Amino acid sequence: MKLTNMTVIDFETSGLNPEQDRIIEVAAIRCHEGEIVSRFSTLVQFDGVLSPKITEITGIQTEDLVNGMDEETALRVLNRFIGGNTIVAHNAAFDLSFLHYGLMRHAGRSFRNDFIDTLTICRDHQVYPHTLGEMCQRYGIDLSGAHRALNDVEACWALLGKLNEEQQVEDYINKLSYIAKYGPPKWLPAHANTEPVRLKYA
Template sequence: MSSNSDKYVIFDVETTGFNPQHGARIIEIGVVHIENGNIISEFKSLINCGKAVSKQAQKVNGITNEMLSGEPTPEEVFPDFLKFISKSTLVAHNAVFDISFLRYELSRLGFVLSNDYLCTLNISRKIFPDLENHKLLTVAKHILVNLPKNLHLHRALDDARLTAMIWMEMMQR
């Protein structure tokens, strides 16, 4: 696919709901920077966006309104996020979902997300067409020899780390 000498930033977001056009917001972001096939740095933050987390979203990510109390605001987190990602190519599992939320949050602050991005969900559909589904855990179980211990699925940094692991394996194929 591509060489491991490239720089990629793998990221994941957790949200209050499922659609930014209906007012859902990012409440957690996890980011992993890969260079030469190695994780070289990470960035993560809970985000107090001032919006309640829906019961449905809480069931998915386990993040409660109480957990967000006292956490940094979008105005504090996203400028640091933009510095962290720089001009790197972004990678996410189901990137359309994550990118739509990022663009929404950044536009609220007057920023534009212009980074190229790739989607491990779409790539897995192409290179593993016979998988039962292409959820992150399904792809990870298929492609990785061992899953990380103490993995917290649907938490941003752990999902970004898992996506980074499958991304690096995909780049070998």
């Protein structure tokens, strides 16, 4: 598959609940003909105090967000940046759910873009664990500064390229797997084709 007209996205967030928690960092890269052609990255203002756990994971502190972009502007810029492209993310169910609820809050509508979830592909190809960091290590991709959004999107793009070399990823468009024993995510895009999976162990 020719990797073109794609936008890779990643959010850092104040928690795991896309209805109640908020995006605190946005990053995206637009990719055309296999190359990165533009980047968008910003911290996002947050009305609250980040938990120590979120700061531990991301390195982002509450005071870092004071001069961030307001959420509505960040999401509107991101929405235009995505355009009609296929959205790519690692653990797309997470990022797409935050995108959905954010757009619903500020624009009154969701997105309809096709998407590719690199996590779903990795679950088919690799044994557990399937974190972005673990997958980058296995495929020889440099990921320094994990859990900062721009570093993660560039690593995800490199991972997609490696996966596409192994097997054309076209069959994974709009496909989302979930761990059978936990059930599907609470929110999924209407056009998602879901599949329960059991994790493979070495």
